Amino acid sequence: MNEPTKFAELCLAGLRRAQALRPQVTSRAAPRTVAGTLALYNELLVAASASNALAGLMSEVHPEDAIRDAARECEQEVSRFYSDLALDRDMYDALAAVDVAAEDPSTRRFSANTLRDYRRAGVDQPPEIRARLKQIDEELTKLGQQFSKNISEDVRTVEVRDPARLAGLPADYRNAHLADSAGVIRITTDYPDYNPVMQYAGDDDLRRELYVAFRSRGGVANEAALRDILSLRAEKAALLGYADWADYITADKMIKSGERAAEFLDKVWRLAAPRADQDYAELLRQLRLHHPDATTVADWQKTWLEHLVKIERYEVDASAVRQYFPYQRVLDGLLAITSEIFAIAYVPVPDDPAAWHPSVVTYDVVRGEAKLGRIYLDMHPREGKYKHAAQFPLKDGVRGIQLPEGVLVCNFSAPSPGHLALLEHDDVVTMFHEFGHLMHHVLGGHQRWITQSGVATEWDFVEAPSQMFEEWAWRAPTLARFARHHETGAVIPAELVDKMRRAGQFGLGTATVQQIFYAAISLGFHRAHPAALDQLAEVQRLQKLYTPFAHVPGTRFHASFGHLVGYSAMYYTYQWSLVIAKDLLTPFEAGGLMETAVTYAYRDKVLVPGGSRDAADLVRDFLGRDYDFRAYERFLVEPVT
Numbered sequence: 001m002n003e004p005t006k007f008a009e010l011c012l013a014g015l016r017r018a019q020a021l022r023p024q025v026t027s028r029a030a031p032r033t034v035a036g037t038l039a040l041y042n043e044l045l046v047a048a049s050a051s052n053a054l055a056g057l058m059s060e061v062h063p064e065d066a067i068r069d070a071a072r073e074c075e076q077e078v079s080r081f082y083s084d085l086a087l088d089r090d091m092y093d094a095l096a097a098v099d100v101a102a103e104d105p106s107t108r109r110f111s112a113n114t115l116r117d118y119r120r121a122g123v124d125q126p127p128e129i130r131a132r133l134k135q136i137d138e139e140l141t142k143l144g145q146q147f148s149k150n151i152s153e154d155v156r157t158v159e160v161r162d163p164a165r166l167a168g169l170p171a172d173y174r175n176a177h178l179a180d181s182a183g184v185i186r187i188t189t190d191y192p193d194y195n196p197v198m199q200y201a202g203d204d205d206l207r208r209e210l211y212v213a214f215r216s217r218g219g220v221a222n223e224a225a226l227r228d229i230l231s232l233r234a235e236k237a238a239l240l241g242y243a244d245w246a247d248y249i250t251a252d253k254m255i256k257s258g259e260r261a262a263e264f265l266d267k268v269w270r271l272a273a274p275r276a277d278q279d280y281a282e283l284l285r286q287l288r289l290h291h292p293d294a295t296t297v298a299d300w301q302k303t304w305l306e307h308l309v310k311i312e313r314y315e316v317d318a319s320a321v322r323q324y325f326p327y328q329r330v331l332d333g334l335l336a337i338t339s340e341i342f343a344i345a346y347v348p349v350p351d352d353p354a355a356w357h358p359s360v361v362t363y364d365v366v367r368g369e370a371k372l373g374r375i376y377l378d379m380h381p382r383e384g385k386y387k388h389a390a391q392f393p394l395k396d397g398v399r400g401i402q403l404p405e406g407v408l409v410c411n412f413s414a415p416s417p418g419h420l421a422l423l424e425h426d427d428v429v430t431m432f433h434e435f436g437h438l439m440h441h442v443l444g445g446h447q448r449w450i451t452q453s454g455v456a457t458e459w460d461f462v463e464a465p466s467q468m469f470e471e472w473a474w475r476a477p478t479l480a481r482f483a484r485h486h487e488t489g490a491v492i493p494a495e496l497v498d499k500m501r502r503a504g505q506f507g508l509g510t511a512t513v514q515q516i517f518y519a520a521i522s523l524g525f526h527r528a529h530p531a532a533l534d535q536l537a538e539v540q541r542l543q544k545l546y547t548p549f550a551h552v553p554g555t556r557f558h559a560s561f562g563h564l565v566g567y568s569a570m571y572y573t574y575q576w577s578l579v580i581a582k583d584l585l586t587p588f589e590a591g592g593l594m595e596t597a598v599t600y601a602y603r604d605k606v607l608v609p610g611g612s613r614d615a616a617d618l619v620r621d622f623l624g625r626d627y628d629f630r631a632y633e634r635f636l637v638e639p640v641t
């Protein structure tokens, strides 16, 4: 038996258990009680989710092509099972027959939300419509996979023949990018190659060429896939009685409708636009120091100019800052900080047979004798691997059944003998961000019902704990715990961190309107009539409407906008969560970020309950009031002090 076949068997084991449990739940002999029906259904979901999580992860991270393909096939089969289950009238009737009136709140919530989701899937539609809905889901899964695969595998390269064109880039970058025997230096569109060029390279043409290559990934193949995805989603929304996909997908989220999402984006844009204009004027002033005749700033110049402004105006040089952030030291610091604020410890699991690549590091998360879960860190880029940074579930924790297991998938430069892999401060922030998700998954992964486990809260709340945790990477007292100069051993100076914070605020205006632009694509594409949508023209229009930067000819950003698959219309959630994240930081203002009275309260009131209650209620418990816009507005409008 070959490896992909073996993997497929392993991957489908959970699904097979779920399939076996299904007739037991619907069987007329089964008592319609919590134990007889709901608990069995929960077990079924646990079994199916094991396959789903393994397939979802391995299709993105397994080093072998054939296994990634086998994982995609497994994912399709699981997805067919889910969409079939979601439209199973017998199952709905069985679950609806359980009287939960006298049960605890989380059980009542599990029952109510499960039945709501069945109705949202169309379980009460006539058979011919249910058949079509099922077909749509299957096609959407395949198209979504194709769209993601096209992005991951479309790595483009810019060839450089004159090493002088790398002027401005850090020495370790240039050493890692030497000319081959034919005298060619290859720079790819992978993040560790791409980001430094956009930030440091003085060669304007090099930045432009790489920018165009980066923003051409996915190409026309993904425009076609996206056209099909949008029209299938529109059809599904219409079959279920919604005006468009945006209304359908937001109906059970905090924001409730496409219109409210549009209003929210508009509100944030109005707040951020004056600051974006100021930022842009400053970038243009900086550009004129190099090109006195310049009248506009191009998108491929933005990051480089921001970097120069930060050196000149704020005296922050990212290439000096990174000397404090060797990869391993940052990771160790992060583990030490989370240990302290959440009262947990990490126990290494050496030679973990479940690790899919030698670079993957495994830890058990424990508190005293109690094991809380397991984490896997897959932190460095390799061929065919997912290109972004994200937390993937491997197991959703369910009390009494299984502990949570979560995976960080990132693309940080890898340390090796003689190479410390110095991180940019942005990378440090990313690592903290993703760890915020991981902690939510592990600490919140002890619910009775799997659909309330960990990060299974309302979708538009999910980013709040991670965005909030970024703050730990922005404050001198927390950074001082691990950020040391790799040569001198000196702790990062508090004055430097203050400058970094001030400099970090520079560009907040342009960055925010850029986020609004992305969110407007995500929302607008799902509100438009698919047949009438000219994707490229719409992207150009929205870029002009929301940002000061012109569209760069030849680019098709939307074709590599991976969030359009998983987030569909909901990219707005990053800003929505940020409003809540900023408010979640207010209780820390008095005693700082390491004040365990506050971190424990946050852990217990916001993270530990997972999705067992509405996010707004968890936040109210922690803040002692409803969350509001004020902290976010201060963050966006006021300068850093």
Ligand SMILES: [Zn+2]
Binding pocket: 433, 434, 437, 463, 466
């Ligand atoms: Zn996130």
